[in-house]
Amino acid sequence: MTVLHRLSSLAAGQTATVQVLHVDSGFQFRLHALGFRIGKTLQVIRSAPFNGPLQLRLGNTDVMLRQQDAYNIEVLL
Amino acid sequence: MKRVALIGMPNAGKSTLFNRMSGASAKVANWPGLTVDLLTAKLLLAGDMTELVDLPGIYDLHGFSDDEQVVRHFLCNNTIDLVLIVANATQIDRQLALALQLRSLGLPAVLLLNMADEAKNLGITIDVSQLTKELGYPTALISAKYGQGYAQAYRLIESELQNSSPAPMQTLEENFAIDQKMEEELDAIIRHSVDVPVKISNSLTEKIDNVLLHRWLGLPLFFTIMFLVFQAIYTLGAPLQELVAWLLGNVRDLALVPLLSSLPPLLSSFLIGGVFDGIATVASFVPVIILFFLMMAIIEDSGYLSRAAFLMDALMTRMGLDGRSFVMLLMGFGCNVPALMGTRSMRSRGLRLLTMLVIPFSLCSARLQVFVFMATALFSPREAPLVLFSLYIMSFVTVIFTALLFKGRFNSQEPFALELPPYRFPTLRQMFLRGWLEISHFLRRATKFITIGVVLVWILTNMPYGVEPASAASWSGWIGEFMAPILSPAGINPELTIALIFGFVAKEIVIGALAVIYGLEGSDLMQGIAQQIDWVQAYSFMLFTLIYTPCLSTIATIRSEAKSAWFTSLTLAWPLTLAWVVSTGFYQAARYLGY
Numbered sequence: 001m002t003v004l005h006r007l008s009s010l011a012a013g014q015t016a017t018v019q020v021l022h023v024d025s026g027f028q029f030r031l032h033a034l035g036f037r038i039g040k041t042l043q044v045i046r047s048a049p050f051n052g053p054l055q056l057r058l059g060n061t062d063v064m065l066r067q068q069d070a071y072n073i074e075v076l077l
Numbered sequence: 078m079k080r081v082a083l084i085g086m087p088n089a090g091k092s093t094l095f096n097r098m099s100g101a102s103a104k105v106a107n108w109p110g111l112t113v114d115l116l117t118a119k120l121l122l123a124g125d126m127t128e129l130v131d132l133p134g135i136y137d138l139h140g141f142s143d144d145e146q147v148v149r150h151f152l153c154n155n156t157i158d159l160v161l162i163v164a165n166a167t168q169i170d171r172q173l174a175l176a177l178q179l180r181s182l183g184l185p186a187v188l189l190l191n192m193a194d195e196a197k198n199l200g201i202t203i204d205v206s207q208l209t210k211e212l213g214y215p216t217a218l219i220s221a222k223y224g225q226g227y228a229q230a231y232r233l234i235e236s237e238l239q240n241s242s243p244a245p246m247q248t249l250e251e252n253f254a255i256d257q258k259m260e261e262e263l264d265a266i267i268r269h270s271v272d273v274p275v276k277i278s279n280s281l282t283e284k285i286d287n288v289l290l291h292r293w294l295g296l297p298l299f300f301t302i303m304f305l306v307f308q309a310i311y312t313l314g315a316p317l318q319e320l321v322a323w324l325l326g327n328v329r330d331l332a333l334v335p336l337l338s339s340l341p342p343l344l345s346s347f348l349i350g351g352v353f354d355g356i357a358t359v360a361s362f363v364p365v366i367i368l369f370f371l372m373m374a375i376i377e378d379s380g381y382l383s384r385a386a387f388l389m390d391a392l393m394t395r396m397g398l399d400g401r402s403f404v405m406l407l408m409g410f411g412c413n414v415p416a417l418m419g420t421r422s423m424r425s426r427g428l429r430l431l432t433m434l435v436i437p438f439s440l441c442s443a444r445l446q447v448f449v450f451m452a453t454a455l456f457s458p459r460e461a462p463l464v465l466f467s468l469y470i471m472s473f474v475t476v477i478f479t480a481l482l483f484k485g486r487f488n489s490q491e492p493f494a495l496e497l498p499p500y501r502f503p504t505l506r507q508m509f510l511r512g513w514l515e516i517s518h519f520l521r522r523a524t525k526f527i528t529i530g531v532v533l534v535w536i537l538t539n540m541p542y543g544v545e546p547a548s549a550a551s552w553s554g555w556i557g558e559f560m561a562p563i564l565s566p567a568g569i570n571p572e573l574t575i576a577l578i579f580g581f582v583a584k585e586i587v588i589g590a591l592a593v594i595y596g597l598e599g600s601d602l603m604q605g606i607a608q609q610i611d612w613v614q615a616y617s618f619m620l621f622t623l624i625y626t627p628c629l630s631t632i633a634t635i636r637s638e639a640k641s642a643w644f645t646s647l648t649l650a651w652p653l654t655l656a657w658v659v660s661t662g663f664y665q666a667a668r669y670l671g672y
Contacts, residue, residue, distance in 0.1 A: 026141040026424060027492045033086065033136035034494055035171045037260070049292050052391030053400070055497060059273070060167050060199065062497040064387045064400070069492040 005077055007044075008054070008070035015043045016075035023072050035061050036073070078119075079127040079238060080156065084148065084179065085163030086172055087134035088498045090191040094163055094221035095131040096510055098231075115151070123235035127158075133421070138178045143421035152182070156243040160186035161234065166196035166203060166218065170267050176214060177259050185241040186214050187234055193218035193226060195499075200274040207270035222504055282380075282499040289381070295388045302381075304466060306372050310445075311462045314365035315453055322361040322599035329353060329598065343542075347535060350546075354598040355531025355589035361599070362446040362588070363519055367512045369442050373411045374511040378503040382407060383495055396477060397484025400495060402432040406476060409439025413631045417638055425491035430644060433635055434487070435479050437627045437652060440472040443584035447622050450588050454603035455615040464616070468623055475624055475655060522585060526629075530579050530586035534593045537575065546596055553594065567621060567660035568614040568668075577621060583628045613672050617664040624656035 004019055018040050021028055035058035036042075045055040045062070053064045065073075085091040099118030116131040132151060133144040160179055164172035169190060176188050190196075190203060196218075209216045217233050219226040289298060333353060337345040376382060385407060386400030393403050401423060409416035416436050423429040440448075448468055452461040503511075537553040544550040549558065549571075556578070557571020564574050572594045580587040592598050597605045610618075626632065626649055636645045 023492060027494075029137045029140045030494060033140075033171065033174060034496065035168075036494075045286075046290060046292070048290070048387055048391055049296070050391035053387060055286075055290065055387065059170055060201075061171065062499075064383070064390070064495045064497055066390065066394075066399075066492070069494070072492070 002076060004074040006071050007042075007056075007065075007073040007075050008067045010044045010075070010077075012044050012046045014077070015041060016077050017041050018073065019076050020074040021072070022074070023069070027069075031073075034063050035059055042075070079122070079125050079158040080130065080243075081122070081127055081159045081161060081234075081238065082130045082132055082151070082155075082157050083161045083163060084132050084175065085134060085191075086136055086165070086175060088496055089134065089163045089165045089172065090221045091131065091134055091163045093507065094161075094189065094191065094219075095129065096507075097221055097224070097227065099129060115147075123239045125238070127238070135175075138175065138182075142424050147421070152184070157184065158243045159234070159238050159241050160184050162186050162188045162214070163191050163221075164188065166190040166193050167199055167201060169196075169201070169203065169271055170273065173212075173266065174259070174263055176212060177263055180213060181259065185237070185243075187230075187237050188212065188214045188216040189221075189230055190216060190218045191221050194220045194223060202272045204270040204272075208266065211266045211269060222507070285500050286384070286497075289384055290387060295384075299385060299388055303469075306376070307466055307469060308462050310365065310369050310372060311449065311452075311465055314368045315449060315458075315461070317364035317368070318361050318449065318453075319600065321364055322358070325357040325361060326599045329357065343539075346539070346546075350596050351531060351535030351539075351593055352528065354592040354596075355534065356527060358592035358598055358602065359446070359527055359585050359589040362449065362585075363516065365446065365449055366442050366519060367515055369445060370411060370511055370515045371508055374503055374508055377408075378501060378507065380498040380500045383497050386495055387497065396480035397428075397431055397487065397489070398435070398480055399428065399491075399493060401493065402428070402435070405432055405436055406439050406473075409436045409441060411442055413437055413439055413441050413627050414634045417631065417634045420638070423491065423493075425489035427487040428489035428491050430639060431480060431483060431487035431489075433639060433644075434483060434648060434651070435476040437631055437635075437648060438472055438475040438479065438624065440469055440623060441584070441627060443628065444622060447580075447584055447587045448619055450591075450603070451606075451615050451619055454607050455610075455612045464619075468619060471620065471623060471659075475659070479651070479655070519585075522583065526583040527585050527589055530582055531589045531593050534575065534579055534586075534590040538594050546594075563657070566665065567657065568610075568617045568664040569621060569660070570610065570614070573610070573614075573618050577618075577625070580622060581626055581629070583630070584622065587622065613664060613667045616667075617660045620663055621656045621660040624659055625653050627652075 005016065007016070010016060018036055018038055021031060021036065023031065040058055043057045045057055047054045047067075051067060053066045054070050056063050056065055083091050083095055095116065095118070099120060118129045120127055120129060130151070132148045135142075135145045135148050137145060138149060139145070162176045162179060164176065176186070179186055188208075196203065203218065205216050205218060215233055215237055217226060217230040219230045221227070289295060291298070329349065333349055337348055340348070382404045386404045389403040390400035393399050405416045405419045408419055413436055416439065417433055420429045420432050420436075423432065448465055452464045456464050534553070537556070538546050538551050540552050541550075548554055553575045554571060557574045560574045561571065564577075569577065572591070575594055576587045576590040579590045591606065592602050595602055595605045606615075632645065632649065635648050636642075639645060
């Protein structure tokens with residue numbers, strides 16, 4: 001059985017593949033355009049202090065995403 | 078006339094290409110049905126006069142942000158002969174999606190894969206002929222920044238434009254039911270024509286990020302960089318300002334005064350003491366402004382602004398704002414108007430309004446002129462830069478206070494994702510172009526607002542006929558007297574009051590107005606003011622200038638962006654109230670403490 005993780009629970013340096021996006025369609029368009037597509041590999045680079053956003057790398061694109069939004073993305077380690 | 082539209086994702090280098098194609102001839106144009114301004118330029122392409130339109134950068138044609146709606150509206154309501162799709166070659170795997178969306182609309186287009194030099198360095202190889210074949214759009218690799226491939230791309234654009242027939246106007250909404258298929262095709266095209274190394278890394282950007290985004294060093298470094306930038310602007314700018322003021326003073330004394338000596342005294346006083354002194358005083362600050370915008374251009378183009386958003390997002394969230402709001406505040410340091418327009422990328426109305434409410438507190442370059450002037454006049458060269466920096470801090474303090482006070486009314490929980498582009502350095506050409514744009518922008522404002530402003534100030538200070546200029550008997554004296562009960566608790570005298578009233582139109586007028594009111598110019602003016610007011614009054618005046626309504630253009634922009642009379646009134650009334658309270662509080666406290 002495969003276990004899905006919330007993207008927000010990943011530590012810096014970890015790599016995972018995008019599985020489910022629990023977001024409204026408007027935000028989904030944006031995430032798609034930035035490279036968050038099902039099956040795509042991403043890596044957590046770092047997180048900002050004071051519980052700030054995550055820096056993620058998808059292919060050749062670096063994206064910042066807030067913790068609460070990362071919580072809505074499920075990934076496979 | 079033919080029409081060519083530029084479309085691309087943010088950070089694809091669309092503006093760089095637009096500037097390269099148009100030279101420095103770009104104009105802001107209004108479009109029927111659109112409340113926003115688009116950059117356009119006219120140029121000769123393949124023998125035809127062609128209008129080149131720079132559309133806002135968008136991620137997706139069916140997104141919900143205002144920018145995306147603007148692009149959709151434009152595509153639906155204008156005939157377009159050719160679309161130039163600008164995509165970042167290093168991110169072709171996702172940026173190609175926009176090209177596929179446009180193709181599904183049947184729009185004639187050319188795909189320009191920009192930053193080909195970066196892609197090559199990263200080891201990404203793109204088979205252009207294969208891509209052209211599968212996509213059906215002629216494709217060219219270019220570097221808009223350095224010009225490689227530009228000549229070939231230009232010829233390609235010309236030949237396509239000659240052969241293209243304008244697409245019928247679109248009805249977009251129906252054309253978008255086929256997303257899944259589009260995604261599969263995107264993957265197939267990329268597989269066939271692009272070769273990306275398994276692990277690509279931009280090691281320089283990564284190294285810089287390790288320092289600048291460091292968990293605990295990141296924020297202190299950010300504030301240090303900001304401080305150094307403003308310090309540099311003052312240290313380099315103040316002597317330049319004095320030099321230009323001295324030159325213009327000589328023009329006045331050696332050429333204008335003898336030349337106009339035969340005119341009736343009132344007329345020569347109007348021309349020299351009104352028009353020339355006013356405009357010359359404002360013009361002497363052009364070097365400071367150019368310097369400021371060069372620094373801004375370096376920071377903006379470097380990719381550091383989105384890092385600032387990353388670092389500050391957690392703090393901004395607590396104020397009901399987010400990292401993007403912070404970037405817009407920084408942009409507002411240049412000019413509030415584009416910063417206000419930049420909020421279009423926000424989808425949540427609450428967040429957008431709250432951001433638009435705080436942007437006018439950003440210490441813009443026009444206010445910077447007033448502060449450089451006052452700080453130089455009233456403070457020692459050692460203190461002056463610190464005074465300036467304290468005003469930048471105050472600018473942030475008013476933003477934080479206002480946001481905290483109003484965040485309950487403008488609630489939002491908008492999710493957002495922001496790209497962190499690799500660090501880049503602008504070319505000399507880009508910096509030169511930017512400097513030139515600022516000068517021409519200043520000259521346009523000068524011919525409109527500033528001239529009219531200083532002429533009106535001259536009339537107020539010299540009428541009724543025969544009075545001692547700016548005395549209590551002049552019209553300005555009456556107004557100053559009338560306003561005195563309100564502004565004297567803040568230590569603002571009648572002369573400064575007149576300057577503030579005209580500063581409502583544009584802050585550049587403030588120092589021009591002071592020159593006219595005091596009948597002095599350049600360093601004489603600084604000394605004249607220093608004799609009349611002390612540093613406490615000057616600082617109170619600067620606080621008022623910082624906080625109250627920035628200018629008419631800002632108000633007009635807020636009105637057209639927010640489309641709400643209620644909100645526009647709030648952005649007028651709240652800063653005025655806050656300005657009065659802060660200035661009066663500061664003045665009374667300083668006096669109470671014996672300063």
